[in-house]
Amino acid sequence: MAAELRMSASACPACAAMPAAEALAARAAPKEARLILSLPTAHCAACMTTVEQGLMQLPGVHDARVNLTLKRVAVAADPAIGAETLIAAQDRLGYEAHELDAGMLRSTATDKAGRELLMRLGVAGFAMMNIMLLSVAVWSGAEGPTRALFQWVSAVIALPTVIFSAQPFFRQALRALRVWRLNMDVPISLAIILATVMSLYETAEGGGHTYFDAAVSLTFFLLAGRYLDYRTRAVARSAAEELAALEVPRATRVRDGAEEAVAIAELAAGDLVRVRPGGRMPVDGVVVEGTSELDRSLLTGESLPVWTGPDAIVSTGEVNLTGPLLVRVTAAGRDSSLHRIADLVAVAESGKNRYTSLADRAARIYAPGVHLLAAATFLFWLLRSAGDVHLALNIGVAVLIITCPCALGLAVPAVVTAASGRLFRRGLLIKDGTALERLAEVDTVVFDKTGTLTMGAPVPVNLADHAPQDVALAAALAAASSHPLARALAAGSAAEGLAALPVEDLREVPGFGIEGRWKGRRVRLGRAGWIGATPGARTATWLDAGDGIPREFAFADSLRPGAETVVADLRRQGKAVHLISGDTEGAVAALAARLGIENWTAGATPAEKADRVAELTAKGARVLMVGDGLNDTAALATAHVSISPASALDAARVASDIVLLGTDLGPIAGALVTARRATRRIHENFAISAAYNVIEVPLAMIGVATPLMAALAMSVSSITVSLNALRLR
Amino acid sequence: MTVLAYLIPISLCLGMIGLGAFLWTLESNQYDDPQGNASRILRPDYDDHPKA
Incomplete structure (x- = not known):
């Protein structure tokens, strides 16, 4: 049974998960336990049926529903049923399952922001289609009262739509203006508001051009870009949250000779905790009873286990290997050494000078340019027509509408969505929006040894x-x-x-x-x-x-599988490859020789690793750091962009921009190629939208632009930009 | 042209129905698992009788 299932899994590689933003909706929790399991290998209809039916057959399980998009199963069961029972059942069916901390996922379970954007998008889409219908009649020559009627109907639809759907832009624009800055939302809001107000005035006066369709379709296209952008980030966030929820949520506390399972958050200093072989230290503490060996590789990079016995000090995250240990807690949760290091990384990160994304750089040139252009046009026509404010305003607003960054708003999000979807299918999770752009600039790759290049x-x-x-x-x-x-x-x-x-x-x-x-x-x-x-x-x-x-x-x-190929591929791409490890010289030299890495450093402390990365950066290199241990976190935060495997410690994953979900290192070389191609697409998209402006803006400035031209330019440029982004898939 | 007096409200009503349907799907969490739903529809489990 299990073999057959695994076969079906490998027979269907194309149905890997697509990223999607829709997070789990909050469901009311009645008097039954709700458990959430992560199912990293579930991927098709057959998996879904097997998992659901297998779980439903267990006594005490009321309901099981697989979410294939998020690769999770939500189970409602009697409170007596533990996650272990469910995981064992999944194992028999041939599926790998991990318990997820429901409390951690619940905080963002309701995807309010995404739903709100989708609703505004839906309303804008409805209004756009209806107004377009009416506008086509006007463009094809409706006259007199018919035209006035159509314009009034359009006004009645457009006004509430703009007020409701364009709110996200208005809010962002206001926020920027309050601190005397210009962002992309300022020209967008200005164009939408002016187009609506001017069209209302023209409708009331009767006879002039109206731009209701432009105002609404502008809102629609830009909301689509916003939604894509949001979705990409939401997928990354929910997956990152899932990784955090995988951390040990429970410990075994010994009280008056009896053992009980408690959440780590409930442990206090002075409690006694039993750690069985194979378990990870949930707290910092002192060994009271028992002898064993500890695997500290995640914390220090040492590949050899360390002996431990009574009165020895242990730290959170070390793995107990051979004998059961009784540990007296000295620090737990927020106070433990792991969390303190994670906090340090957070501080280092916030101090890191922020990278200006391509979109921000474009907005910086674009926003003032558009305003200047529109203002100059207005002034020119005001002088030329000897004070005809109405005419000058009409032409000025037309310039604003035509230049409105419809395609520009889609240029970056469409490409980023396509690229991160492609990378996600290959097992790379982009945590940070600008990580792709930074990845494209990388020319030096630094690897850690233990746990990164090796297993x-x-x-x-x-x-x-x-x-x-x-x-x-x-x-x-x-x-x-x-x-x-x-x-x-x-x-x-x-x-x-x-x-x-x-x-x-x-x-x-x-x-x-x-x-x-x-x-x-x-x-x-x-x-x-x-x-x-x-x-x-x-x-x-x-x-x-x-x-x-x-x-x-x-x-x-x-x-690690793929280690040899990834090093060879990176060298073929002309990248400098370095190896920096905390392990002994012999072990590092042997690995470096085997992989053909010429630049290697052994016995590096965490600070030395970070210094080495900083030194390379100072020499002008753009460094990609790949590491998994606690000793790598500082280097990960220092590097231009960083990748850590999913097996890495919490702190390392927090510090890195990209998480490698599978065991294979191979996708890293491909990711660099995808990132470069994505950046090229973004530049192309900027060029496309600029080209449309070069053709349309002069026409608008000499006052011959019509609403039909605006509508055409807007739709055609948005569609070309989206199609160009799709070429990445 | 009086026909417009009927047609315009009708077309708007139809559009409103579409919008209403979209908002309903949004409210009832139908976009939570697009990939799962696409696969679920192909399952023969409830072909003969609805899920109890």
């Missing part, structure tokens, strides 16, 4: 150096532990096709290794010191086969 998971390298019997013995011992080195060893020997030897009395000594009895002799697999060997430079575990001779099993970090 942060070891693979045995010298199995062939040992007698098959020793390997089989080591594998039998290793099978009893969930330590990463032991698991890698067991998997490695299974791959060699060796059958495990019958070892008895297996027991794990947390923090040291595994011990057992084989042919009446005591055998051990574990730390060098425990076996009686001197630890070498490599990551290794040692075997004592009962004869007192230590045998070394060495490990190397496995490469």
Whole structure:
């Protein structure tokens, strides 16, 4: 069953998710538990049926509904049903599922802003179609009372529409004017208001040109651009929120000898917390009981686990590997070391000088230019016609309407929507609106090692150096532990096709290794010191086969899929590739040689990483930083643009502009190409809208522009710009 | 030309109905999962009887 489903999953690669903004609507929560699971692999109609029916068959589940756009399933069940039951059921069906923190998602569950924009867009669309119908009659030669009637009907439709639908522009324009600045919304609002007011006056007077259709279609096209822009950002936000909601929401608190699951937010300093092997430290604390090893690679970049025991200090985010630990909380939640570092990054980010987007740069030239042009036209005609204010005003307003940035308002959002949709399908999530533009400028790429270019998971390298019997013995011992080195060893020997030897009395000594009895002799697999060997430079575990001779099993970090291709592709694109790691020189040099990276730095502290990036930037390079650890966050925030994998810590993802959703690094090279193409499209779109203005504006200035011309220019330029953006897909 | 006195209100009414329908779809969360809905319609589950 599971195999069949997976097959259908791979048979349908084209139905990957399209980004869409519509967030989950808030549904009333009755007296049942509402759980939300993330389903990263669900993608087609068959998946939806399997997941929903599979969940509905579970006793106590009332309702299950998959949202394919957001790749989530919302489940209503008896309060007794936990997420673990549902996740296990999904696992049996062949779907990967993660629990999402419903509280975290609920804050933006109602997508009020998006719905409001859509409603204004709908009203503007209705009004535009009706007014266009009436306008066509006027353009094709309606005369006298018929024409007056049509103009009045148009006025009755246009006035409320403009007041309702164009509000977002009016609000933004007012906000800019209050601080004595000009943005794109100022000329937009001015054109819409003047077109409406002037047309009303002409209708009342009878006889002149009216621009109701222009005012309303302007509102419609620009709202469409606004909505696209909003949608792109909303998708990124909801997905980023989802990543945050994936963080451990619960801890096991021990109180009077009894264990209870509580939310981390409820923990206070002094509480006792039990952390099982495989669990992540939910708090900062001191070990009270138990010995184990901790994986600190996400925090420091060290690839070797660290021994821990009573009175040792542990920090949030470290992963407990071998034995259960009882930890006394010293700081939790907002006070914990992880959050303090995240806060530091936030400060560093706000201090970063803000990048001016292409749209802002265009607006800076455009807004004053348009106003000057319209004012000059008005003054020219006022002088020429010897004080005919009515005529001069008519022509001045026509210039404003014709130059109105209809295509300009769509030029950037249409391209960004198309490009980020394309990148999302390839597994890259754009968190920041200007990230695409900045990505297009990159000429230097800096990689972190552990967890970025490598998986942060070891693979045995010298199995062939040992007698098959020793390997089989080591594998039998290793099978009893969930330590990463032991698991890698067991998997490695299974791959060699060796059958495990019958070892008895297996027991794990947390923090040291595994011990057992084989042919009446005591055998051990574990730390060098425990076996009686001197630890070498490599990551290794040692075997004592009962004869007192230590045998070394060495490990190397496995490469992340796509690491080799991405480095090769980037070099082919002419980018400089650097490797900066906090790990030891030997490990870094080996990886650099394997990938063909000439510029590498080992043993770098977090501050040194950031300094190195700053140094490259000072030399004029535009740096893309790719990293996942807490030790990379400062460098990620310093770089021109940054990418982190979804497996990275919260703090690293917060600091980066783009999140890589899959395990494969390959899409990064393609993203640079897409970003460059997107920027080229944006420039083309600016050129297209400028070309229309070059043709139309002189006509408007000499006073021969008609409402028909304005309507044509507006529609045709908007459509060409959107089509040009679609070429990216 | 008196026919306009009927036609214009009728055309406006029809447009209003369309707008009303759009606002209704908006209110009832029909844009929450466009991709899921596109797939859901192809499912044979409730072809013979409506969902209880």
